[in-house]
Amino acid sequence: MTLQGDTPRFSEGFVEADGFHIHYMSAGEGLPLIHLHGAGGPRLTPAHDKLSRQHRVIAFEMPGFGRSGHNTRTSSTADMAETMHAAIRALGVERCNLWATSFGARVALWLAARQPTLVSALVLEAPAAIRPAGQMPPSGSPEEVARMIYAHPERQASLPAADLAGQAKTREFVMRVRGPDRDADLEAAMRRLETPVLVLFGTHDQLMPPELGRHYKELLANGHLVFVYDAGHAISTERPEAFVEVTSDFLERHEAFVINRVGTVKYP
């Protein structure tokens, strides 16, 4: 797992679930906020750190990625949802919020659809539950990937070290389990979902065009679409303060998050 910036609060662990030895990082107290990462694997960001001040953040590394090992068994994102459900339960969690990034969104949506009593609310960051036709996971050198996932790659202080072999393996796994660009079964499940869902798109996302957001609004009865201005695909990395503010507010208040409670009195 790549650590970005100063996130000393996070401790590492492994949990045995569904026959996998699953790696995770966690920090903070309170109702757990489970993070399911994107196709590039997990990466702790300043957003993880900020969110861990208010939530017990558990960032899993899904089997098939990095330290959670090789995975030839999982065949779909729905399968992966079963595995991650087992992992969450194995940590003793009975109620949680879910935050899913890009590739992780399908897993999270399946999990929320199948475990409505487990999942209180769901935040989808640049979700890939609905993909543009033929869209491929980003690949290449760290600089090439950065150009695809950030609106402003030049503002990133550090990029992960190049690991082309690891990237190829992960990519093969993602391509195998990720499913079709539009998944009718998943979308049918989304139509039935009553869980509050916050859907975030960066206005400058080149991988998942923000125009896809409208499909989530159409499918999700309790879905809320928010554009994060001047962010690319990696919203929580590029605009952590903006991401954390809307995410925390939504997790706390669900649909009532649309009511402004910020005071504007200048001098009482």
Next chain:
Amino acid sequence: MKVSYFETGRYVLPPDLAREWPVPPAAYDPGDGAEAFRGMVDRVQFVERLGFDWISLSEHHYSPRILTPSPVVSAAWIAARVNTIKIALLGPIVPTSNPIRIAEELAMLDTLAPGRFVFGLLRGTTNEYLSYDLNPTEARERTDEGMELILKAWTEPQPFGWQGRYFQYRTVSLWPRPQQPPAPTYVLGTSAEAGAFAARHHLGLGVSYGNFDSMARATGYYRQQCAQYGWSPGPDDIVWRANMILGETDEAAENALNRRDKQAPFPVRAGLRDALIAADTTRNIAGQSQRANVGGVLPISFCGGPDRVVDQIRRAREQIGVGVLDLSLTDPGTGDMDAMMEGLDLFGRSVLPRIREI
């Protein structure tokens, strides 16, 4: 070449008015104000008969010279009183405004008279930030974000929230929407940021008040950016707002130029001017740093008799790529309305028919 007439709501200034901004409201005459707006209709109907393609409007605050703090109100007043001419709002000042309000009001205009409007989105001159208490150092970024939000509000079919740097909305869901696609929309400005934004969103560019070379640099940068985004702007995509002095002869025009007031009509005090210039550091033409213009006299870009002016307009087309000229034929605040109408009439008779093919 298309031609636009810049209507400023001509308030006839009393001769003894203090020449310093802000001008005390005590000096304002409500009757003269009402007359300025009645005259607005006369002038717009007149240029419509002359065959002008557009009239344009602007937003200025606390200004006796340009009496239109709300271009939307001006536009609604005019739209009900003309038949064919297009009405260009050049434009709402984005960084001092609520972008959703701009999106809504322009959408409402576009719905009141479909096909009749042209919109421009503007950063605004530095002095305007004083009127709505905007920190000049934030103006550039607020403009870029506000424009992005306005375009999103116009086109997004589902309710959405906006998590910006300067603006935050949890629910945006416009009724009425503008026409789809919305009225032709321009980003106004010579900066690299304006050119790049317009190129990225396939919008036109409106430049103003410079010499031929600087305007050509701004539009050249814009065209270069458009090429990077895989498209090529046409003549209608480039508007130039400029001052023109047109005479029956070159000599008459030059005499008028020499008589022109060389002082800014209502300058801010020197100390404030310098502080404003120091605070507004991001002004540029196509990326080349440019000092903010605070209370400076705006240049005359075209001057001459009809033949010379036609040649200058041809050069503007060739050098700058401009396809719409937005003209002032006399300085705002000039009290001589007869001279102004004569100038417009001369333009309509002796220049307009000759520049159509340019």
